[in-house]
Amino acid sequence: MLAKRIIPCLDVNAGRVVKGVNFVELRDAGDPVEVARRYDEQGADEITFLDITASSDDRDLILHIIEDVAAQVFIPLTVGGGVRQVEDVRRLLNAGADKVSMNTAAVNNPQLVADASARVGSQCIVVAVDAKQTAPGHWEVFTHGGRKNTGLDAIKWAKKVESLGAGEILLTSMDRDGTKAGFDLHLTRSIADAVGIPVIASGGVGNLQHLADGVTEGRADAVLAASIFHYGEYTVRQAKEFMRSRGIEVRL
Amino acid sequence: MSMVVVVDYGMGNLRSVAKAIEHVAPDADVRISSDAAEIAVAERVVVPGQGAMPDCMRELNARGLREAVIRAATEKPFLGICVGLQMLFGHAEEGGVTGLEILPGSIPRFPLAAMVAPDGARLKVPHMGWNRVQQAEAHSLWEGIDDGSRFYFVHSYYVEPLTPDLIAGSTHYGIPFTSAVARANIFAVQFHPEKSAQAGLRLLSNFMRWNP
Numbered sequence: 431m432l433a434k435r436i437i438p439c440l441d442v443n444a445g446r447v448v449k450g451v452n453f454v455e456l457r458d459a460g461d462p463v464e465v466a467r468r469y470d471e472q473g474a475d476e477i478t479f480l481d482i483t484a485s486s487d488d489r490d491l492i493l494h495i496i497e498d499v500a501a502q503v504f505i506p507l508t509v510g511g512g513v514r515q516v517e518d519v520r521r522l523l524n525a526g527a528d529k530v531s532m533n534t535a536a537v538n539n540p541q542l543v544a545d546a547s548a549r550v551g552s553q554c555i556v557v558a559v560d561a562k563q564t565a566p567g568h569w570e571v572f573t574h575g576g577r578k579n580t581g582l583d584a585i586k587w588a589k590k591v592e593s594l595g596a597g598e599i600l601l602t603s604m605d606r607d608g609t610k611a612g613f614d615l616h617l618t619r620s621i622a623d624a625v626g627i628p629v630i631a632s633g634g635v636g637n638l639q640h641l642a643d644g645v646t647e648g649r650a651d652a653v654l655a656a657s658i659f660h661y662g663e664y665t666v667r668q669a670k671e672f673m674r675s676r677g678i679e680v681r682l
Numbered sequence: 683m684s685m686v687v688v689v690d691y692g693m694g695n696l697r698s699v700a701k702a703i704e705h706v707a708p709d710a711d712v713r714i715s716s717d718a719a720e721i722a723v724a725e726r727v728v729v730p731g732q733g734a735m736p737d738c739m740r741e742l743n744a745r746g747l748r749e750a751v752i753r754a755a756t757e758k759p760f761l762g763i764c765v766g767l768q769m770l771f772g773h774a775e776e777g778g779v780t781g782l783e784i785l786p787g788s789i790p791r792f793p794l795a796a797m798v799a800p801d802g803a804r805l806k807v808p809h810m811g812w813n814r815v816q817q818a819e820a821h822s823l824w825e826g827i828d829d830g831s832r833f834y835f836v837h838s839y840y841v842e843p844l845t846p847d848l849i850a851g852s853t854h855y856g857i858p859f860t861s862a863v864a865r866a867n868i869f870a871v872q873f874h875p876e877k878s879a880q881a882g883l884r885l886l887s888n889f890m891r892w893n894p
Contacts, residue, residue: 432805432811432835475812500698501701505877505878506877528836551733552838553733623804625806626806627806628808681812
């Protein structure tokens with residue numbers, strides 16, 4: 431049986447790993463290659479790099495980071511942040527990324543999802559959906575780190591990107607991100623049940639029970655977390671052992 | 683020094699495959715190449731591949747590599763990965779194209795009706811993530827790898843060999859499917875050994891030492 435995946439997420443700014451708390455406050459948490467290698471040793475199923483570099487001068491640093499990590503860490507690598515055109519996708523894949531995640535660019539230009547997946551294959555294209563509850567049982571898609579409401583219904587948007595050729599959805603609850611209050615399980619389940627492609631739950635993990643809940647109640651195919659791993663509260667292995675104790679299939 | 687060519691026909695993450703081989707065989711001369719002459723003199727050949735099968739076949743033909751790959755598959759240690767496995771077979775449901783027909787069988791898509799987990803939940807396609815491979819037989823490439831080890835998969839189509847003796851490994855996802863095939867000098871896998879941590883690296887290391 432297919433294992434549920436645990437994915438540590440590294441926010442990268444100008445070549446260094448940082449962790450965004452509600453996408454505003456940043457703290458340095460280490461060298462990307464070292465952190466990636468440590469997660470690989472702990473049994474991480476994938477690693478996601480989110481490039482939050484603002485300065486265009488430093489944008490290409492992520493390519494060097496991916497090259498360095500891919501030469502030493504032999505598990506799937508996903509990169510997101512700053513992807514605007516098919517050429518950006520191609521360059522990241524050539525550097526050693528296995529999947530590329532797009533968010534704002536997909537909202538602004540949905541054709542990008544179609545063009546990119548036609549060019550490099552659906553399996554390489556992840557669409558990141560940042561959703562915020564606007565009414566009970568209703569979520570809308572936000573961009574720009576949760577500041578800008580697109581007015582798009584999150585469930586409809588998820589189905590649309592699937593039809594455009596996305597191979598996976600990285601779903602982040604903007605209400606929960608940085609709160610450590612757990613995933614928005616209602617949102618996660620609503621999206622996971624609506625699409626036929628894998629869904630990664632993100633935003634709000636504060637303990638191991640939250641990770642298990644994302645799978646059992648949220649029906650996510652994978653769970654993503656940052657701070658609980660970065661600051662050594664839990665190792666990925668502990669997370670997997672906990673999930674297995676809850677009857678969840680994991681790779682151990 | 684052992685020279686291995688990773689065949690470059692414009693499809694897929696070749697760099698990761700090459701880096702993983704370099705990692706397990708530091709003395710090997712690993713070349714990413716789209717040169718038929720280089721493929722012809724290589725001691726070992728790896729054919730990766732991802733994306734759509736019709737695109738892969740078109741690019742392989744456009745680069746004049748079809749014959750070089752067929753030839754490599756008949757005469758030297760040959761490792762196919764993902765679409766590099768699928769293209770060894772015949773009819774593909776994806777785009778209705780035909781593969782190289784080196785091995786008998788077809789390449790269907792996961793049937794929607796069977797994509798249900800034991801608990802009733804919907805199984806997603808692509809089949810993406812770490813799944814178990816049950817080894818059908820002892821083989822040099824499985825050496826040191828526990829039966830039932832997990833490897834990283836990402837695909838929507840799979841191979842259905844016509845003759846069961848080709849099956850070297852199988853995996854369950856809604857249905858049982860063939861995840862590795864072997865015949866003489868050919869070993870080919872649906873999963874990505876270059877992305878499968880220790881188990882994958884061991885398989886690549888075994889391939890580099892394999893003398894079929």
